[in-house]
Amino acid sequence: MTNFIRLHCLYWRGLWLTTIAPLLCLLTSGLPDVRERTLIAVKPDGVQRRLVGQIIHRFEQRGFKLVGLKMVQVSEDLLSQHYRELRAKPFYPSLQHYMTSGPVVVMVWEGPNVVQTSRKMVGHTNPTEAQAGTVRGDFSVHVSRNVVHASDSLEGARREIQLWFQGKDLLNWECCNQGNMMED
Numbered sequence: 498m499t500n501f502i503r504l505h506c507l508y509w510r511g512l513w514l515t516t517i518a519p520l521l522c523l524l525t526s527g528l529p530d531v532r533e534r535t536l537i538a539v540k541p542d543g544v545q546r547r548l549v550g551q552i553i554h555r556f557e558q559r560g561f562k563l564v565g566l567k568m569v570q571v572s573e574d575l576l577s578q579h580y581r582e583l584r585a586k587p588f589y590p591s592l593q594h595y596m597t598s599g600p601v602v603v604m605v606w607e608g609p610n611v612v613q614t615s616r617k618m619v620g621h622t623n624p625t626e627a628q629a630g631t632v633r634g635d636f637s638v639h640v641s642r643n644v645v646h647a648s649d650s651l652e653g654a655r656r657e658i659q660l661w662f663q664g665k666d667l668l669n670w671e672c673c674n675q676g677n678m679m680e681d
């Protein structure tokens with residue numbers, strides 16, 4: 498009897514490893530990750546020009562979910578970690594001066610393909626090349642005052658979110674019209 502159970506377990510384990518698990522991976526690999534997250538920061542010029550609400554509105558309207566939000570006076574240390582690839586650029590000192598000149602509003606947005614879609618919504622880094630309808634195309638005219646930052650890749654988003662937020666500051670929540678509605 499014990500041997501029978503052992504054989505049974507081995508059979509199901511083999512079936513799971515060789516057939517069911519690979520099949521599940523194959524079926525789900527083409528699906529967008531609904532829990533994908535990105536970091537969006539409204540820079541000091543955006544905050545000072547009272548653009549925070551309009552920028553949040555665009556992301557809400559698009560259908561993304563806000564899972565983290567805070568206003569921060571950025572330190573030079575945090576900024577140099579955030580822009581570590583730019584530290585050697587000639588414009589870095591003025592970028593540092595601008596980014597530490599006033600508070601920024603940092604947010605984490607969640608949803609399918611949010612990294613790539615956010616980049617499109619934010620527009621080209623240089624506002625002179627940004628399309629109308631994008632944040633930079635509508636609100637900015639110079640690369641050194643381009644209103645908003647958006648992570649440029651999944652890996653970049655993961656790194657930046659960890660840099661700006663502690664895990665406990667990011668909230669998982671569900672929409673009231675998903676699942677069962679509560680009885681009155």
Ligand SMILES: Nc1ncnc2c1ncn2[C@@H]1O[C@@H]2COP(=O)(O)O[C@H]2[C@H]1O
Nearest residue numbers: 583588592622640641642643645646647
């Ligand atoms: N030539 C430049 N002069 C000044 N700032 C720049 C220049 N190129 C890039 N930046 C800034 O560097 C930032 C890097 O990524 P962001 O998308 O946050 O937006 C960019 C601009 O704010």
